[in-house]
Structure formats: structure tokens, C-alpha cells
Amino acid sequence: xxxxxxxxxxxxxxxxxxxxxxxxxxxxxxxxxxxxxxxxxxxxxxxxxxxxxxxxxxxxxxxxxxxxxxxxxxxxxxxxxxxxxxxxxxxxxxxxxxxxxxxxxxxxxxxxxxxxxxxxxxx
Numbered sequence: 273x274x275x276x277x278x279x280x281x282x283x284x285x286x287x288x289x290x291x292x293x294x295x296x297x298x299x300x301x302x303x304x305x306x307x308x309x310x311x312x313x314x315x316x317x318x319x320x321x322x323x324x325x326x327x328x329x330x331x332x333x334x335x336x337x338x339x340x341x342x343x344x345x346x347x348x349x350x351x352x353x354x355x356x357x358x359x360x361x362x363x364x365x366x367x368x369x370x371x372x373x374x375x376x377x378x379x380x381x382x383x384x385x386x387x388x389x390x391x392x393x394x395x
Contacts, residue, residue, distance in 0.1 A: 343351070
């Protein structure tokens with residue numbers, strides 16, 4: 273092959289050589305990708321990521337692929353029942369404490385009255 277054959281625009285079959293220089297607009301300072309287009313691409317990517325996450329959640333529900341640490345619905349209900357039982361026990365204890373306080377106050381009042389009555393009789 274001769275050097276002049278490399279520089280010709282066509283080959284012997286009449287086909288044009290590949291031009292590796294991309295077609296650019298006349299003004300080379302103008303960006304090929306605008307900021308508006310980049311922003312649109314970011315929005316599209318964020319939407320696709322949300323859709324993928326929702327799809328993964330749905331697939332996990334459909335095919336049973338779930339996190340082992342995540343409690344099931346039955347476990348959640350059992351935890352709620354246990355919590356309600358603890359709250360009920362706490363309320364019972366508070367009521368018992370309140371009753372004991374009332375009894376102590378009543379006993380103190382009785383002692384005070386009996387002391388006052390004794391003092392009056394002693395006079």
C-alpha cells in the first residue's frame with residue numbers, strides 16, 4: 273500500500289474512509305451537553321432509583337426475600353401485645369401504690385386524731 277492511498281478520501285471500492293472527527297456545530301465553544309439536559313438526566317436517574325427500590329420491595333414481598341432481622345407481622349403483633357401487657361402491669365402497680373398512700377394518709381390522720389383526743393382528755 274502506498275502513502276497516497278491512505279490520504280485519499282475513497283478506497284478502490286468507492287467507499288469513503290471513516291472520519292473519526294465527530295460532527296460538531298460550527299461554534300466549538302458551545303457545549304454539546306447543556307446543564308438543563310444534565311439536570312433532566314439526574315431527575316430521570318432519581319426516578320429510576322425510586323422505581324427500582326419499590327420493585328425490590330415488591331419482589332421481596334412476593335417471593336419471600338426479606339431481611340432476617342426484620343420482624344414478621346405476627347412478631348410485630350406479639351410485640352404490641354407484650355407492650356400492652358407491660359403497660360397494664362404498670363398501671364396496676366401505680367394503683368396499688370396510690371391505694372397504699374391513701375391508707376398511710378388515713379392511718380396518719382387516725383393517729384393524729386387519737387393523739388389530739390388523748391390530749392383533750394388529759395387536760
